[in-house]
Every structure is written in C-alpha cells, then in structure tokens.
Amino acid sequence: MAKKQKKIKLKQAPSKRQLSKWQRQTRIRRVIIIAAAVFLAGILGYVGYGAYNDKIKPFREVVIEVNDTSFNMGYYVKMIDAYTKGLQPSQLYYMANLVTNQIVQDELVRQGAGSLGISVGAQEIEEQMKENEVPNSKAFRDIVAVAILREKLLDNYFGSQLPDSMEQAHIQVMLVESNKVADEVVTRSESGEDFAAFIDEFSCNPQAEGDLDWLPQELMPNTLIGDAVFSSESNELSKIYDNSTPKSIGYWLIEVTNKDEEKGIKARAILLGSKQETDKVEDELTDENFAELAKEHSQHTSKDNGGDLGWLKEEEKESNDFGDAFNEVVFNLDLNVISEPVKDKSVQTTGGYWIVRVLGKGEHELSNEVRKGLAQNDFTEWLQMQRETSTINNYLNEEKENLAIARVLQRR
Secondary structure (H helix, E strand, C coil), rough: CCCCCCCCCCCCCCCCHHHHHHHHHHHHHHHHHHHHHHHHHHHHHHHHHHHHHHHHHHHHHHECCCCCCCCEHHHHHHHHHHCCCCCCCHHHHHHHHHHHHHHHHHHHHHHHHHHEEEEECHHHHHHHHHHHHCCCHHHHHHHHHEEEEHHHHHHHHHHHHHCCEEEEEEEEEEEECHHHHHHHHHHHHHCCCCCHHHHHHCCCHHCEEEEEEEEEEEHHCHHHHHHHHHCCCCCEEEEEEEEEEEEEEEEEEEEEEEEEEECCCEEEEECCCCHHHHHHHHHCCCCHHHHHHHHCCCCCCHHCCEEEEEEEEEEHHCCCCCCHHHHHCCCCCCCCCCCCCCECCCCCCEEEEEEEEEEEEEEECCCCHHHHHHHHHHHHHHHHHHHHHHCEEECCCHHHHHHHHHHHHHCC
C-alpha cells in the first residue's frame, strides 16, 4: 500500500509592509542601545572625573620645587608617613612643615653632591636598608640615599680638606646663673679648689660643660668664649656675661588669685633666670605691680598677659606644662599670697655667666671628634650656600598639609 505523502507548508514571503515595520523596529532598538551606552558612558565619565578630581588629581599636583626637580603631593604624603613612623597622630601636624624643609634639604644635598661628582649606587642603598632593616619603599630609599651622600660629603670631601693640626686651646668652661655665683666660683677656684668639682654644684648645664679638651676657635661653645680664650693667657680664669645661651634652671614667683570648687585655682607667675634676679624682683613685688613686673622680667610665655596662667586643676597637674616643682607649690598656696622663690630645673631660661679657664694653647693635632665638628661646620656652610643659590618654591598651605596628613592617617 503506497505511503501517504506529507504536505509541506511553505512559508509565505513577508510583504513589503512587514519588512518596513521590522526595519523601523531594528533602527529604534539600535538608537535606544546607542543612547543607553552614551548615557552610561556619561555617568561613568562623570563619576570617574569626580573621583579623579577628588582622589587622584590632588596627589599629582606639584607642591615643592627645588631648581628643576619637582615633588608632588603623593611624594609629600609618603615622606610624611616615612618620617613620622611611630609618632602619635597629633604630632603629625607639628611634623608636616619639618618634612617640607627636609625634602628641600635632601634635594639640595643630592644636587650639590652631584655637582661635586659624589654619587651613591643602588647596591650601597640596598646594603644600608638591609643592615638597618628599613622598609623597602621609594621614600625610605631616598632617605637612605641622602644619608649615604651626607656621610660621603662629610668624610670624603670636607673631612679630607682639613689639615692634620691647627691652633687650638684646652679649656674648662661652666655656665652659672648669675654674677653672684660666678664671683663665688672664681674666688674659690683662685684659692685652690678644683674647678671641675664646681660643675655639679653650680653648673646650669652640667652635661655639656667641664673639661672640653683641645678645641679650635671655630668649635668653641660660642663666639664670646672663642674671642676670650684666644685673647687670654694660659691658666687665666675669665668671667663672661652671655644673655642668650639657654640654661636648664629657673625660679618661679607664684600667686593664686582665685579658687573655685569646679574650675580649680586661678594663678599668675613670674619666671626668672637666677636667684639673684629673683631676689631683686621679689623686693619690688606687690600685688598691684605683679603684672607690670611680669611683663618686664618674666621669661615665661604668660608675660604678655601679665603672668596670668588661667585656671589650673590639681587633678590635671600631671598633664600640664609646669613641672613638679611648680605644681608642688601652686596647689598648696593660700589665696593672694606670693610664694617664696621656687627653684625649677625642668624649665629653660636664658642668660648667665660663663667661667672659662684656659689650660693650654697652641698648634695641636686634630682629634677625630674635632675633625667631625669642623667637617660638619663646613658642610652646614656649604648647604646654606646651596640654598641661597637655588630656586625653591613651596606651594603648600595649611589646607594641603591637612589633606596630606589625613591621607597618611588613612593609610595607617
């Protein structure tokens, strides 16, 4: 029996009208897709541009220029981070300006060393970084490189130019607080007592005084001493007044002017540089002229306010800036009673008398310490000349410094 053939149904060709409709729909879809793509690209571009302006562009901005070398904000951030490792966040604001100066100084050293033909190799930097266990980053590499250059300048350049010997003097020195103390030391020394024995008793800075061995005039503690030493005879004892040298001693005259259970005590004070000066001011002092004498004589920053220190709380004394000697007295004073002079070795005041004894003078071989000191002096003068003959531009301001510090804190 023959099989029944299946009829094949042929698709009908689209009409011109249908073709035209499909083409319109395709064009519409294409336009929609293109418009969506353009819109999306615009959104992404806008967001990207905003992110670039906010997060990228500020850190590519040049903030420091030293001659032909420029440093951007990103580098500044990395250097703040490197130089402030281990410091408290609050200390970064103080350090920001110091880091700016350090970047300039380091670049002056790099450029100056290069002009003298002194360089540092990558292997030298690597060895120093490994030896000192320094993090491997560009900031630390730059710091290490400059440290090596500085050492080469001091030892191989400036140190090599020094003579083997030069005129020097062997001296003993001591800074005392007043003319009265100086006279006592001189009298007792001339009667045969050991000068060195007076250091602990009378010296204002015993760690930096005493027998200084042989020194050239350039390394004397200051110009006043240098001039006196090289114009005096051996074993001569000189007394030299110096109104600028800082010393670690002061004397407070304190008065409590008000007391409050919540606020604490309100105090005012005068800080003086010697017991002799303190006795003189104390003789003149009254409640009425306290502010006037504070403005005239005090070496504390409160002098401009007539010695007014504001309100102080005993429970906060560990964190104030006045020290144990001051705090021990001020919170135990009766109201409106001026204290006896309070001796304080934790403060810094200026002025005093140098007592100098010359033990010997003449041509003398340079010790290693003296060579280092002279080389450092020459390096400092050279660096200052580099600074004066360079074009240095600093575009940083408080806003940019705060931005840099914020970025450093984000990274930690």
